[in-house]
Amino acid sequence: MKSSSRIDGSICGAILSSRPSSRWPAPGFFQNRRLCGRCSIEARSQRRHYESNTVPRTASTPPSNNLIPQLPPRSLLSVSRTTPESPAAHQKNQRRFGHAVATPVASDTFWQQARPSPSKKELLSYVDQYDDQDSVDEHLEFFRDPYRRGYAPDNGPEVTVSNREEDVRFPSRDETKPADEREHKILRELRSAVLKRLRNPLRASADEVYNLYRQLPEPRMPYLSGALRHQLLRAIGVTEKKDSKSMLRYFAVIADVKNSGFPLLRAEWNTAMSYASRYVGVSTDSETESALSLWREMEQDAGIKGNDVTFNIMFDVASKAGNFTLAEMIYKEMENRGHRFNRYHHVSLIHFFGLKMDGDGVRAAYKEMVESGEMIDSLVLNCVIAGLLRSGEEDAAARVYERMKASHKKAPEMPERNYATQKVVTRVLMMFAKVGKEHPEMRNSFQALTPMTPNLSTFRILIYHYAVKLGDLESVAKYLDEMKFFEVPLHGAVFLSLFKGFNAHGGYDGSAWSEQRLQSVWTALLQALDNQTSGLYIDTWLVIWALRAFDRCSSPEAVLEAYDALSSRWELEPADIEFLMGFLHNLLKKRQGGVTLLEDSLDIRSSGRGKTTAAKEWGGIDNA
Known part of the structure; x- marks a missing residue:
């Protein structure tokens, strides 16, 4: 430990006077030149005292029994010789140390001896050496190399997902994780709900199936057989409208499957890509990147x-996101792999040109x-109409619509179209096309x-x-009347x-979109809601x-x-209600007297419930 140069001189004297040996102090003592001034003076006096009693050695003089490290370096001896010493100082040193020095000190001839x-061999023997020892440059290169020997770490064994039938069906009901009585009851209810939803999606909701699945203790997947696992994914993957809630629900189950080490089927991968790209109303580059990541x-x-369904999903999301270059690359890759176009691909291609405004x-x-x-049906013709309208060809779109109206008298009686029947109709049309290609007659x-009638x-x-693009209220009224003629029910998208x-x-004088017409539409909406119109x-x-x-x-x-x-x-x-409260507040504060009106409404709401309850209900809208 480094000693401070401000240590009291009395401490240094006590250390020097307490030395038990009469031999020369160790060299380390003289190397510490920063103890204190008094210590340095006493050290020089001590050296001069020893030098005066040193007997020069000759060839016949026997060597001293003292160890060589106790001899001072020649440089110190030369420095001490240049400093004269008075007899008084010599006597003072003798009185101070209280003993005579009889040990002779080696002269300069000692350091000149051969x-x-x-x-080198003896020096190397001090440290163990190895036969294959690397050089310093090789060790430096080793630490400069980020991979520490010029190659990356081993990737380990190549693990692949097996698609064999026995692995896909694993585990069987006998190989599942043992369950107690409560877990067996949950599994029975889950199996029943899954089968109900697969037979008829209206009999059991996806939320009901998912909540039953969540009641199982973690990890949940080992409790399910392979068949029930795939049925569960199909049950919660079938939904009329893909949104963020259904997307998160499906991906939560997918994560459980992957964390448990079970394989996914191609159809399950495709469903995951469909959710990743279509859970929002308008696809963007973010949804495209998510779908590409899952495909990879x-x-x-x-x-x-990937199969034809995979390419249709990717082509659709790339087109809707406006990434037409990627859509064309996917189209070419599909052709290179030899996938044949089916109904979905043709409709997506029509939609693609519509997005590019190419009539x-x-x-x-x-x-x-x-x-x-x-087969050409209403869905295909609707896609054509949308593409022509987006391309600015309203007259061409109107002609397609008139031809659809003309086919109404010849159209067969169709059942009510909902999500379930629409999927069945699509499968039937694809079957018609397949049979028609084999038997053209x-x-x-x-x-x-x-x-092919309007729907x-x-x-x-x-x-x-x-309504939105052209603001042609007269044409809008015409189509609303024709909806009644074709017995098409009102829908929330129309409102x-x-x-x-x-x-x-x-909002301006003379506009056809007046407040009176808005009140008429508003009354129709409330009446349809009170009548619980389907789809509204x-x-x-x-x-x-x-x-x-x-x-x-x-x-x-x-x-x-x-x-x-x-x-x-x-x-x-509750989160949506809070959001709408904030939206209402921001909307009214832009109007004169809107904030006052809102505060008055808050006072009315607080009556009978207490001010605190109303404040909590309307709280946080200033930050919305």
Whole structure:
């Protein structure tokens, strides 16, 4: 430990006077030159005292028994000789140390003696050496190399996902994790709910199936047999509308499967890609990247090649995200792999040219679909109408619509179209196309059975374009009347387009989108909600655009009345309700007197419940 130069001189004297040996102090003593001034003076006096008693050695003088390390270095001796010493100082040193020094000190001739020099071998013997010892440069290179020997760490064994039938079906019911009585009951209820939903999606909801699955203790997958595992994924993967909730629910089960080490089927990978790309209304680059990541994982990690469904999903999300370059690359890769186009691919190609606003491309894709032998129904014609409208060809789209109307008298009687029947109809049409390609003489009879009349999607496309894009209220009224003629029920998307039209084109004198017409649409919406019309429900988007329409065309009081009317009828999550409260506050604070009106409404709501309860209900809207 390094001694401080400010140590008291008395301490240094005590250390020097307590030395038990009369031999010369160790060299380390003289090397510490920073103890204190008094210590240095006494050390020099001590050296001069010893030098005066040193007897020069000759060749006949026997060597001293003292160890060599006790002799001072020659440099110190030369320094001490240059310093004269008085007899008084010599006597003072003798009195101070209280003993006589009889040990002779070696002269300069000792350091000039020839001593045997150790060889390299002897020096190396001090430290163990190895035969394959590397050089210093090699060791430095070793530490410079990030991989520490010029190669990356071993990747370990190549693990692949097995697609053999026995592995896909693993575990059997006898190989599942042992369960107690409570877990057996949950498994029976889960199996029953899964089978009900697979037979008829309306008999059991996906939430019901998922909640039963969540009741199992973690890890949950080992309790399920292979067959039940795949049935569970099919049950929760089938949903009428893909949203963030259904997407997170499906991916939670997928994560449990992967964490348990069980393989996924190609159909399950495709469903995951579909959820990753279609859980939002408008696909963006983020959804495209998520779908590409899953596709890469399926083919590279799981070793499962994509099929025609995979390519249709990827082509669809790339097109809707506006990444037409990627869509064309996927189209070429599909052709290189030899996948044949089916109904889905042809419709996606028509939609692709519509997004590019290429009316001639829409016609060419439609012509190719007809010549390939696929069945043409209302869905295909709706896609053509949407593409032509997006390309600015309203007259061409109107002609397609008129031809669809003309086929109404010849159309067969169809059952009510819902999500379940739509999937069945699609499978039947694909079967018709397959049989018609093998037996061309039967194709015309199959096409005669295919519905081509306007349906809800047709009117949604037309009303949205003429209401939001063009602001043509007269055409909108015409299509609403024809909806009644074709007995097409009202849908929330129709009201959503109407409210968007009032927000975009109303709010000024002389506008056809007047407050009176808005009140008529509003009355029809409330009446349809009270009658519990199928397919009509209140979500956040409907509330937002209804409030915006009243804010644009009417007064703040009408906005609050509309909010109260919808809030008494909706069934929303608490987070959605809080969001809508914040939206209402931000909407009204832009209008003169809107904040005061909102505060008065808060006072009314607080009556009978207490101010604190109302404040909690409306709390946080300033930060929304």
